[in-house]
Amino acid sequence: MSITLRIVLLFAGIITAIWILRKIYKCKVKLGDAIYWICMAILLVVFGIIPESAYFFTKMLGIQAPVNFIFLFMLAVVIEKLFTLSIKVSQLEDKITVLSAEVALRSNNSEKQITELKEKR
Amino acid sequence: MNKVLLVIPAYNEAENIERVVDEIINNYPKYDYVVVNDGSRDDTRKICRRRGYNLLDLPINVGLAGAIQSGMKYANYYGYDYVVQIDGDGQHNPQYIKDMLEKMESSRCDIVIGSRFKTERKPVTARMIGSQLITYAIYITTRGTYIGDVTSGMRLFNKSMIKRFGYQMNYGPEPDTLAYLINCGIKIEEVQVEMSERIAGESYLNVANSFTYMVQMLFAILIFQWFRVRK
Numbered sequence: 259m260s261i262t263l264r265i266v267l268l269f270a271g272i273i274t275a276i277w278i279l280r281k282i283y284k285c286k287v288k289l290g291d292a293i294y295w296i297c298m299a300i301l302l303v304v305f306g307i308i309p310e311s312a313y314f315f316t317k318m319l320g321i322q323a324p325v326n327f328i329f330l331f332m333l334a335v336v337i338e339k340l341f342t343l344s345i346k347v348s349q350l351e352d353k354i355t356v357l358s359a360e361v362a363l364r365s366n367n368s369e370k371q372i373t374e375l376k377e378k379r
Numbered sequence: 380m381n382k383v384l385l386v387i388p389a390y391n392e393a394e395n396i397e398r399v400v401d402e403i404i405n406n407y408p409k410y411d412y413v414v415v416n417d418g419s420r421d422d423t424r425k426i427c428r429r430r431g432y433n434l435l436d437l438p439i440n441v442g443l444a445g446a447i448q449s450g451m452k453y454a455n456y457y458g459y460d461y462v463v464q465i466d467g468d469g470q471h472n473p474q475y476i477k478d479m480l481e482k483m484e485s486s487r488c489d490i491v492i493g494s495r496f497k498t499e500r501k502p503v504t505a506r507m508i509g510s511q512l513i514t515y516a517i518y519i520t521t522r523g524t525y526i527g528d529v530t531s532g533m534r535l536f537n538k539s540m541i542k543r544f545g546y547q548m549n550y551g552p553e554p555d556t557l558a559y560l561i562n563c564g565i566k567i568e569e570v571q572v573e574m575s576e577r578i579a580g581e582s583y584l585n586v587a588n589s590f591t592y593m594v595q596m597l598f599a600i601l602i603f604q605w606f607r608v609r610k
Binding site: 279282283284285286288289290292293296324337353356359 | 438439547548549553594595598599602603606607608
């Protein structure tokens with residue numbers, strides 16, 4: 259790997275870490291969700307400092323250049339995140355549907371009760 | 380007389396909730412209570428409605444942290460001075476609430492944990508090894524505060540904690556919050572309590588979740604808490 263790529267990886271890792279830690283400081287992210295990004299940042303830094311770790315996997319997978327392994331790896335990791343996020347969005351959408359139905363039901367119910375009480379008086 | 384509210388989070392506790400709440404109504408009428416039904420899929424809600432329990436009925440499942448937060452908001456809304464968190468499965472005996480309140484008043488602390496391991500020894504099981512790991516993590520990061528029962532679900536909070544837990548992000552009722560709070564200068568004490576085994580129903584924390592839970596706790600305690608704003 260070229261020294262430029264290594265420096266870029268190193269900086270990308272550091273910036274990712276700073277960015278997510280700032281979000282934690284500002285209470286903008288749940289701690290559980292930050293773990294993924296911290297691990298990502300650590301991996302980027304590791305690839306930047308110890309390129310031998312990437313060489314190992316490059317050889318093992320029969321890829322020509324280590325930089326290609328880095329691309330493949332990042333893609334895989336990002337797709338995994340995309341997948342879990344997509345699942346999460348589905349679940350959230352479902353929850354909103356249930357939530358709005360419940361709110362409507364309950365307000366309907368309380369309105370009925372109010373009119374009943376009014377009629378009794 | 381200070382106002383005390385028992386918050387009882389209940390997720391699929393149809394088999395237990397009646398026993399737990401009736402015990403409080405019959406034997407401890409001096410404490411107010413609220414059941415937080417966390418979007419249960421079983422008959423928890425029906426039972427609470429039928430029995431006329433004081434119920435916060437969350438339409439969807441938001442998890443323990445969200446359920447506790449709702450309870451805290453309720454407490455803040457009605458101006459309670461103390462909140463006791465008690466599980467809906469009947470593990471926690473309300474008789475110890477008195478001890479916990481006394482401890483809070485005598486030591487002027489903000490949180491009292493009903494602990495199984497204040498004077499007793501922790502048994503060696505897989506779950507307790509995990510618990511001990513978290514205990515050590517808290518001990519190291521807080522420079523010497525030893526909390527024996529970090530995962531205890533029986534906790535007493537005072538008024539300032541009600542506000543924090545009710546309205547701020549990342550205040551789950553979990554050990555990482557305890558570590559962070561200690562480093563913010565909040566005083567936490569433990570009181571020895573007996574807990575019974577859960578009689579029926581399933582726990583919030585099953586085996587599959589335990590590993591994720593440990594990873595989350597250790598990350599939060601060892602790394603993230605240093606980057607949270609201290610107040």
